[in-house]
Amino acid sequence: MELSTAIADVKKYDSKVDEALVEAIFKSLRPVHGNKDAMLVGCSDPSELTTVKRNFLMKKLGMEDSPELDAAVKETCETMKDVRMKGRITFYYLLTKKFGKESAYS
Numbered sequence: 001m002e003l004s005t006a007i008a009d010v011k012k013y014d015s016k017v018d019e020a021l022v023e024a025i026f027k028s029l030r031p032v033h034g035n036k037d038a039m040l041v042g043c044s045d046p047s048e049l050t051t052v053k054r055n056f057l058m059k060k061l062g063m064e065d066s067p068e069l070d071a072a073v074k075e076t077c078e079t080m081k082d083v084r085m086k087g088r089i090t091f092y093y094l095l096t097k098k099f100g101k102e103s104a105y106s
Helices: 003-011 019-028 046-060 067-079 088-099
Strands: none
Touching: 003 019, 003 088, 019 088, 046 067, 046 088, 067 088
């Protein structure tokens, strides 16, 4: 995936996209760019949603485990429901913005 593609995808959900944030998330996911499956979030897979919560929200963004995290992941799935293959960069961007955790990429 190219950075410009990631930015275009995020623009579907945020018309005032923070391109620097998209780029930071893009760079942080560089090790998995070649793995198409790893670049997608499967909202129908409970273990995938747990991974997003634990590895992204808790580890990367430094949040404490709470029902709010589960609700935010499900809300993001709902926001992106029209897209079968949900891009991880966009998914992480939406969660980062929701919680105001942009500083995790500074």
